[in-house]
Amino acid sequence: MSVEAYIKQHLKQAVVRKQSVGTGLFLADKVLLANNQTVFVKHQSRKNQQLILEGQELNLLGKIIHAPKVLASDEHCLILEWIEVKHNPNLQSQMGIELAQLHQNTQPFFGFDFDNKIGQTPQPNAVGEKIDNWAQFYWQYRLQYQINLAKDNQLISEEEYQQLLSIKTLLPKLLDYDIKPTLLHGDLWSGNVLSGEDNPYFIDSASYYGHREIDFALTFMFGGFSSEFYESYNKTYPLSKSFNDRKPLYMLYHYLNHLNIFGSGYHQHVMRCYNALR
DSSP states (O other), rough: HHHHHHHHHHHHOOOEEEEEEEOOOSEEEEEEETTSSSSEEOOOOSSSHHHHHHHHHHHHHHHTOOOOOEEEEEEEEEEOOOOOOOOOOTTHHHHHHHHHHHTOOSSSBBBBOOOEETTTEEEOOTTOBBBBOOHHHIIIIIIHHHHHHHHHOOOHHHHHHHHHHHHGGGGHHHHOOOOOOOEESOOOOGGEEOOSSSSSSEOOOOOOOOGGGGGHHHHHHHHHOHHHHHHHHHHHSOOOOTTGHHHHHHHHHHHOOOOOOOOGGGGHHHHHHHHHHO
C-alpha cells in the first residue's frame, strides 16, 4: 500500500503533502495531514514484525524518558509524531539526566521479551530463558554471537577468532560485582537523539535489559556527547569507579557489529579493543 493508504487506514486523515526523509534501513516520509498535524512514517513493502516491535520499544522508553509518540504501527508501517529539531542549549545535560532515569528501571533477568536488531544485525535477547548472570548473557548473546558472525563473514582470521574467543576467560574478573538487569536504549549514538526545543527525544533503540555501562560504549566511539552529558548522568546516578576498566569490553560489541555491517574498515578497532583487554 501507499503512504497515503496507511495514513487513511490508521489515522483516518488525508495526506496534504509528504517529503521523503532518509533513515537508512527503511523508507520514510515527513507527512502533513489534512488536520494540520505533521507525522513521521517509516514503511516497508516486505511483511514482518520489525516496525511493530520498534513501536513497542518506543512506547516502553516513552513511559520513562522522552521518545516520539507512537500513533500507529503494523507489519508495513510505523507512524510517529513528528519531532521538530531545534537548538536546545541544555540538550547534553538533559540527555544525561534522562539516560540516568532510564537506567534506574530494572527487572530480575537479562534480555528482553523479543529479539530485535542492532542496526542491520539480529540481536538475540534470550527470550524466556531467565538468565540472571550478566557475564553469561553478555558472552553468549552479545560477544560470541558477533564473533561467530565475523568469522562466518570471513572478516577475521582463524587466529583472531581464537584470540577473541579467549575473552570469555576474562569476564568473571571484569564483571565480578553486582550488575542489575537495567533497561537500556541499546544503540545510543548522537544520531539517535533528536534535539527538541525543551528536551531530547530518543529514537531508533535496540533495547534490552543489560548492564547500564554498555549504553555508553557508542558515545565514546563516535562522539557527539560532551562533558555535560557525563557529568549530569553521574550527578543523577553515579557510575562505578571501575567503569573505565570495562570500556573496551563494551566498545568491542559495537565495533564487532560495525565490522559485520560495514566491513574491514572496523577490523583494527576490534583488535584494538581485544589488545586493551589482554
